[in-house]
Amino acid sequence: MTASDVQTTAEIAYFSMEIALDARMPTYSGGLGVLAGDTLRTAADLGIPMVAVCLLHRRGYFRQTLAPDGEQHEAPEDWPVEELLEPLPGQVTVAVAGRDVRLRGWRYEVRGCRGHTVPVIFLDSRIEDNDEAARAFTDQLYGGDARYRLAQEMLLGLGGVRMLRMLGFGAIRRFHMNEGHAALLTLELLEEQHRGNGHNGVGEHEIEAVREQCVFTTHTPVPAGHDQFPLELAAELLGRGRAPKLRDVFAIDVYRQVLRSDDRFSLPRDALDHDLMLNMTYVALNLSGHVNGVAHRHGEISRLMFAEYSVDAITNGVHAATWIAAPMAAVLDRHVAGWQADNYSLRYALAIPLAEIAEAHAASKRDLLEHVATSTGRRLEPARFTLGFARRATAYKRPDLLFTDLERLRAIARRHGGLQVLYAGKAHPADEGGKALIRDVHAAAETLREDGIEVVWLPDYGTALAAKLVSGVDVWLNTPLPPNEASGTSGMKAAMNGVPSLSTLDGWWIEGHLEGITGWSIGDSGAGAGGAGTSDDEALRARDAASLYDKLEHAVLPCYLEGGDAFLTIRRHAIALNGAFFNSQRMLQQYLQRAYA
Numbered sequence: 081m082t083a084s085d086v087q088t089t090a091e092i093a094y095f096s097m098e099i100a101l102d103a104r105m106p107t108y109s110g111g112l113g114v115l116a117g118d119t120l121r122t123a124a125d126l127g128i129p130m131v132a133v134c135l136l137h138r139r140g141y142f143r144q145t146l147a148p149d150g151e152q153h154e155a156p157e158d159w160p161v162e163e164l165l166e167p168l169p170g171q172v173t174v175a176v177a178g179r180d181v182r183l184r185g186w187r188y189e190v191r192g193c194r195g196h197t198v199p200v201i202f203l204d205s206r207i208e209d210n211d212e213a214a215r216a217f218t219d220q221l222y223g224g225d226a227r228y229r230l231a232q233e234m235l236l237g238l239g240g241v242r243m244l245r246m247l248g249f250g251a252i253r254r255f256h257m258n259e260g261h262a263a264l265l266t267l268e269l270l271e272e273q274h275r276g277n278g279h280n281g282v283g284e285h286e287i288e289a290v291r292e293q294c295v296f297t298t299h300t301p302v303p304a305g306h307d308q309f310p311l312e313l314a315a316e317l318l319g320r321g322r323a324p325k326l327r328d329v330f331a332i333d334v335y336r337q338v339l340r341s342d343d344r345f346s347l348p349r350d351a352l353d354h355d356l357m358l359n360m361t362y363v364a365l366n367l368s369g370h371v372n373g374v375a376h377r378h379g380e381i382s383r384l385m386f387a388e389y390s391v392d393a394i395t396n397g398v399h400a401a402t403w404i405a406a407p408m409a410a411v412l413d414r415h416v417a418g419w420q421a422d423n424y425s426l427r428y429a430l431a432i433p434l435a436e437i438a439e440a441h442a443a444s445k446r447d448l449l450e451h452v453a454t455s456t457g458r459r460l461e462p463a464r465f466t467l468g469f470a471r472r473a474t475a476y477k478r479p480d481l482l483f484t485d486l487e488r489l490r491a492i493a494r495r496h497g498g499l500q501v502l503y504a505g506k507a508h509p510a511d512e513g514g515k516a517l518i519r520d521v522h523a524a525a526e527t528l529r530e531d532g533i534e535v536v537w538l539p540d541y542g543t544a545l546a547a548k549l550v551s552g553v554d555v556w557l558n559t560p561l562p563p564n565e566a567s568g569t570s571g572m573k574a575a576m577n578g579v580p581s582l583s584t585l586d587g588w589w590i591e592g593h594l595e596g597i598t599g600w601s602i603g604d605s606g607a608g609a610g611g612a613g614t615s616d617d618e619a620l621r622a623r624d625a626a627s628l629y630d631k632l633e634h635a636v637l638p639c640y641l642e643g644g645d646a647f648l649t650i651r652r653h654a655i656a657l658n659g660a661f662f663n664s665q666r667m668l669q670q671y672l673q674r675a676y677a
């Protein structure tokens with residue numbers, strides 16, 4: 081294939097460190113990548129001229145196996161790149177610490193429901209001419225040390241823009257950074273301005289020209305989620321080197337200028353620890369014309385965190401046709417014509433007979449329990465109430481909240497026909513606390529088993545398993561400590577499948593929750609906002625656990641066990657009220673109106 085075979089008319093370039101496109105491609109770790117994939121599928125459906133850029137991640141994130149006690153083991157996840165992607169012609173180079181790293185591209189095509197396609201370009205440094213260290217730069221998602229990660233972000237941001245230009249994408253008017261990992265693309269755009277003005281320095285005019293092109297979506301209020309690198313390391317990798325080039329030196333100067341030169345660009349006073357750090361969030365904030373958080377509450381929190389910037393909120397959504405399981409999709413096909421092309425019409429699920437919703441859900445539950453049996457040997461009871469909890473294993477998500485008071489949980493299960501709980505999720509390899517939580521849940525599961533409460537942690541959480549879980553459990557449990565969950569999207573997937581959430585009021589659930597109508601809340605939404613200090617965490621935990629038990633005992637289980645229409649009506653509301661809004665079509669249309677326009 082030649083460069084001219086690549087359709088290069090895209091106007092919006094979407095940059096993401098991870099993208100989930102195909103269950104065979106482990107080019108994602110979690111919600112950020114799934115959101116990117118859903119965004120691109122939606123752009124293809126709507127015919128939006130978009131192109132996406134990501135790193136190849138030849139060795140994936142990691143494959144998780146679990147020992148009987150819940151200890152997590154990690155292995156590389158190699159995948160057949162050559163079978164799934166098409167090689168693109170040409171190469172670009174990025175100087176990392178003064179040494180040129182060559183990059184080539186691989187193309188994946190996302191095809192929409194009306195045939196429009198969105199190309200995704202994966203950058204690959206595994207090229208003969210690169211030295212061994214450079215060849216490994218595009219191997220592992222979120223792997224390595226700070227130097228490795230910064231090199232990756234340079235390849236994504238600088239290399240990504242260069243690759244698009246080399247391939248002939250000449251109509252791009254917006255560069256969308258899906259999280260700060262791609263923030264260095266602003267540097268390449270500044271350099272383009274610098275070249276364009278005859279190398280006459282970079283001033284307000286050039287910076288404004290870059291801002292007009294850039295859109296930044298921030299995804300987490302958790303400080304560790306905001307990438308930063310020591311300025312010294314940044315200077316070494318971006319600038320000084322064996323054979324410094326003028327523009328590399330210039331690059332660092334620009335950052336000093338943008339980050340510190342005058343009031344307009346200086347760092348907020350409460351962020352002094354950024355002083356000797358290159359903070360990707362601030363780079364993106366400073367150089368983007370539109371900045372947004374991913375749910376209304378997250379927008380509010382982000383405006384507190386970044387008080388000197390204007391931060392919009394566009395609530396996340398999920399791709400309905402991807403996430404609604406086959407049995408429920410067939411029901412929708414019968415009753416809501418065209419729901420895939422027009423997700424707003426999911427509203428009319430209100431007219432679907434409850435019995436059909438019951439049957440479709442029962443089919444997905446059987447499918448899920450079959451999967452549990454074949455993958456773990458554990459046989460769960462199809463008629464028994466089943467909770468699902470699947471997300472990254474990390475402290476603020478509190479996967480162990482359900483086990484705060486085992487006696488109370490036992491009593492509830494005894495009185496209400498038993499309980500089954502399915503878990504899944506990986507802990508980042510460096511997150512020891514997250515790994516300990518997986519072991520804690522295993523330990524609780526062991527003692528509860530004697531009392532007839534089945535708790536199973538399914539290994540190697542990914543999109544295929546997510547699709548089974550969100551459609552097959554009875555209620556989706558979510559217990560983040562507010563306000564740490566920016567949005568969350570798995571509960572949206574569950575809702576579209578008629579699986580209501582039981583969740584703390586955080587992220588999207590503040591918007592999606594109608595008590596006893598679309599699901600149930602745990603605790604209230606106010607207490608955590610403004611930042612829960614660690615000393616309060618235990619008190620909040622006790623309060624939220626009590627609320628969780630109360631809701632299970634007095635609302636959720638009685639409703640489920642009553643066996644009439646009440647629970648099915650909640651399933652139907654989840655599809656109609658939440659599905660019609662928390663979808664990626666509505667989300668992307670809001671990006672079009674507010675960020676891309």
Ligand SMILES: *Cc1c(COP(=O)(O)O)cnc(C)c1O
Nearest residue numbers: 110111471542543546568569570
């Ligand atoms: C949807 C999804 C997520 C994100 O869900 P959260 O609710 O944000 O945790 C993460 N991982 C996978 C595999 C998913 O499908």
